[in-house]
Amino acid sequence: MHEAEAVASRRPPSRRLWLFDLIAQRRWVPVTGYVFCIALLTAGYYYNLTFVQLGLIDLGTSRLGMSGRSVSLVMALLALVALAVSVATGVVMDRRGWSGDLRTRLRVLTVVTAVQLTLTLLAPLLGAPGTFVVWVVVCAGSIGAAMPITFSFMADLIPVRDRGFAAAVPAGLSFFVASLYPQQWRVEEFSAVMAAVMAPAVVVLALLAFRPSRLVDRLARLRGRFGSGRFTRPPAPTASTSTFAVIVAAMFAVFFIDSLGFLRIIDTPAYISTSWQSPDPGVRLFIAGVHVAGAAMAGVLYTTFDWRWLLVWVYGLFGFTHLLYTFHLGTAADAVPPLLLPGMYVLAVSFYTTLNFALWPDLSTAETIGTRCAVGVGVAGWLASFLSTSLALYSDAAGVSLLAHLRYVDALALLLLAAVPLLLYAARVRVLARVELP
């Protein structure tokens, strides 16, 4: 190790993407691994982003005629079931050694994707709130099982140096597609798009998982080289359990604030018709472009800076964006909102999504990736998103005005913005105190 460090200090290690080297050397097996991993993450995130987050709300409220409050309860149920199943799956993965076994995970994923395809096709046919609840529970189970498996492929197939890039592509791409297509946020449209993508995916997954394949065998061998995450080994081993808990809490807060604000903003016609659902394709293209640019920037910064700095940036961007919205609401609610508002919002969202994709695999080793990804994505992503979704729907149903609602969101964002530097300072104090005190 010391030898390697000495070599590294003499010549700064290359920061070029490994992918470029692989392509230059025509080593197509690892390149296939990249494509597979990125495609899987993109598709999975697009599914959650559109079909689950927006499609289910449409299904519950406008098609089944459920009240805002009961849909919010169903969403909270979905979050809890998804979290429980994902943690269970993650623990089983680690205990049974599936975390190190590519083929077993591919098999489980094939079954889960087939279940999701069936659910997606059934969704527009649902006729009663009772069947909707059953549907949601099964869907939550499938999402929960798929989540740690999908994230664990990052450890198998992507070397640490390229993980910022590999996280930026799904984040940018899924948001890019989601903001251009489909135009209408209706469950039939979402369902048709999803089924068209998922049907061939199930076939490919089944072929890879259940038939003897040299490709899978060779891909499985890559893990030995880049299995352990960036923060689990020198030179920056920070992934102790307590640090992990702090990061989970921090990311939970980011997701919570985002959904809490966004779901009320998209309910406000003046904002949504001038941005995400604008009839002007130029505006939508602008938003899609900012998503890609934001994700690319986050990808570059992720590999260059420590995660603490990135968290400060995310909180700063979010706090500022919410301030902009509140200010606009308070002073010029009747005027056309400038594109700066959704632009800043989108930048912040792309930022933390990229962080979310890269952070959990980088905080895990081959032995812990199932549990850590499940807890990380489950608590920070799902639990936060859906708790806040429920809360946002509830506040809407309870007649809280948008301005009052955003004021709560602002308060939270400000609190966190202040807390992050303080926590960083406290961490430094703790390190120094440990040196000083016996």
Add this chain to the structure above:
Amino acid sequence: MSLELIPMLLLSLLLMASDGAGADTAHLVLAGDHRLDAASEAVIVGDARANVPDGAVLTAPIYVIGGTTRIDGTVRARVTHIAGTLVIEDDAEIAELRQISGNRTVAPTADIGRRTSVDLATRTRDPARSVVPPAVAVVVLALVGGRLARTRRRNLDNVARAVERHPVVTATVGTLLTLTALSLLMFMAFTLVLIPVSIVGLTAGVAVTALGIVAWGHRFGRLLPLQRPGTATAAGVAAVIVLLHLAGGIPVVGDLIVGFVVLSGLGAVAVTYLGFNDFEPAALPIETRDTGSPTLASDV
């Protein structure tokens, strides 16, 4: 909204504050077509097309900072023209026209009560005058660069090294900083109370950007056959600014080049803490490139 509008916006808000009239109720039009019929609050016209139609009577001031404003009707207040296009038609009636800059067409029969001009940069058609501001920039920055190369050489070296070794990272940081800082400064200006802070921020931003360009010049100067470091840097800075001006003439590609140089310079100044620190990206685990043994946590 274009970014070059922000300084104009600041200027208009400042003027509005000093004019005293209705500074707390300004209406900003940034895009699209607008009919200004009977606005009783001050109007700032950004990248929009605004029109005061025939017969309309406005009682509050108008500030034109961009886009196109056409006046057919009556404005019983001051019209301030800072930038953009202002067209005053035959029947128009304006209490006072204050001219600062921009393109103007005034019909000879228009009734204008009073004209004042604060001509900062008019008659830029004159080629000799249009060369003056860039020439001043070249001389000033070259002098600053030459001086810094003698007194603060290490800082310039650090910034230049950051740009050279990490162009993507510095350009990314520069872009993100510029985007967020400009939005923040504009937002501050809208609160009116924070206009001074906003101006200080803008000045600091300009200074940091200039330092970035000086660092580019410092690096470029090393390629020139000049021995004395101060002279080399000064010549490099001058050359870089002239090259940037020339590149700005090329459509699209030129803008990309100028944007990259300016933003990466700014980013490099930021990540090196004004050049006091040699920038090192966060250390990544040493990855075995091809074959060979993996470096796992258990090996250490």
